[in-house]
Amino acid sequence: MTVKTIQIDTLVVGAGQAGVATSEHLSRLGVPHLVLERKRIAEAWRTGRWDSLVANGPAWHDRFPGLEFDGLDPDAFAHKDQVADYFEAYARKFNAPIRTGVDVSRVERNAGRPGFTVHTSDGVIEARNVVVATGPFQRALIPAIAPQDGAITQIHSAQYYNPQQLAEGAVLVVGAGSSGVQIADELQRAGKQVYLSVGAHDRPPRAYRNRDFCWWLGVLGLWDAEGVQPGKEHVTIAVSGARGGHTVDFRRLAHQGMTLVGLTKAFNNGVVSFASNLAENIARGDENYLALLDASDEYITRNGLDLPEEPQARELLADPECLSNPLLELDLAKAGVTTIIWATGYSTDYSWLKVDAFKADGKPQHQRGVSSEPGIYFVGLPWLARRGSAFIWGVWHDAKHIADHIVKQRTYFDYRDASQRQAESADTHLQNVSLMGAR
Ligand SMILES: Cc1cc2nc3c(=O)[nH]c(=O)nc-3n(C[C@H](O)[C@H](O)[C@H](O)COP(=O)(O)OP(=O)(O)OC[C@H]3O[C@@H](n4cnc5c(N)ncnc54)[C@H](O)[C@@H]3O)c2cc1C
Secondary structure, three states: OOOOEEEEEEEEEOOOHHHHHHHHHHHHOOOOEEEEEOOOOOHHHHHOOOOOOEOOOOOOOOOOOOOOOOOOOOOOOOEHHHHHHHHHHHHHHOOOOEEEOOOEEEEEEOOOOOOEEEEEOOEEEEEEEEEEOOOOOOEEOOOOOOOOOOOOEEEEHHHOOOHHHOOOOEEEEEOOOHHHHHHHHHHHHOOOOEEEEOOOEEOOOOEEOOEEHHHHHHHOOOOOOOOOOOOOOOOEEOOEOHHHOEOOOHHHHHHOOOEEEOOEEEEEOOEEEEOOOHHHHHHHHHHHHHHHHHHHHHHHHHHOOOOOOOHHHHOOOOOOHHHHOOOOEEEOOOOOEEEEEEOOOEEOOOOOEEOOOEOOOOOEOEEOOEEOOOOEEEOOOOOOOOHHHHOHHHHHHHHHHHHHHHHHHHHHHHOOOHHHHHHHHHHHHHHHHHHHHHO
């Protein structure tokens, strides 16, 4: 087998939204580049999400600036397949140089010369820069407390597709961020008895005074927040675009029959125990919800906007029994629980990236995606530059910054001092003379 080696200025790894956005900016700036994708464009949206998932933000918001969703009401929530189609169409729009079906297995810094040697399933590539756009959600995370005995079916939310795939019986969903709460809701609507383990969360209103929360986060500057507020590192956000979009309301879910429980603590001989923090978690979520209403009201007053009042948004439902008297233990067999779904998040895998771009804890060492290893860039990670960084609209702006940085570095790299310029022009002259001689 012959090994192909090609050379390129910039290699982008991954063709999800982050890779597509980076490619658009690099194309616009005239940077020769190639995007390698191990599967298909926007594969995570195609096969890595459950069947009924729609975007959490409306179509006018969860998109790139250069293209609207074809045939979709701007206030509607695109189905995950429409999101995948959108990114494919977007890539076609500017002829993105994407090669699909190519896996990048190793990236190493070159010794004594610039750039990196990149090993792929289709040969070796020499690249001056490598942009890592492999996604924020690569490895499903299941906490170590998960029972190991195999008596119960356990899946991660990344392996959940629809209620029909689950065995008969009740379900414990651990984690009540956007994925957990939406999956729990879907299962309950499908007739299952559901226990939902609720940790610390924010739960913005879906909409308030005729504006979606995406709009509110935008005008209030909250998408641009540069770092997680201290103490909020483990707080998930519970929002849903399902069934036309609605505010996540844990009390409503409980009144409909779901059993809310606190943070899942441990499993012991088929009995799961929960922290006694359910009421506190729900109260904090309410605080976050009401704070956004307050900030929105203040913004409306300050700017004299004519948006209808919505006092009913402040009315909270009565506490359900499971909130007043929370379960602290559950015998899974007695409760008929046959499945646990871990909606407990993801981690990343950079084992293939043999470069000096990581902190002691293995997380990328970077400033707005520009890593500590010159020539290595990250894009699409949560809080890369701001709150919006891992989301569709935010990644486009981060990718722009990275492409600009690559161009700036090219300018430095291309600089020649007077003696080099002279030597180069002498070389060119000699070449021209020998070419003329050859004619
Ligand atoms: C359930 C869920 C719902 C979400 N809903 C929304 C939403 O509504 N709105 C929103 O803005 N955001 C949403 N997000 C967040 C975010 O937009 C998505 O996670 C999005 O897929 C991230 O895009 P990405 O390009 O950074 O990564 P990915 O989409 O994961 O793309 C990375 C690509 O890299 C490829 N790849 C990885 N490693 C290699 C390798 N070594 N070689 C070659 N290719 C490789 C993968 O195949 C993949 O296609 C959601 C996330 C989840 C999990």
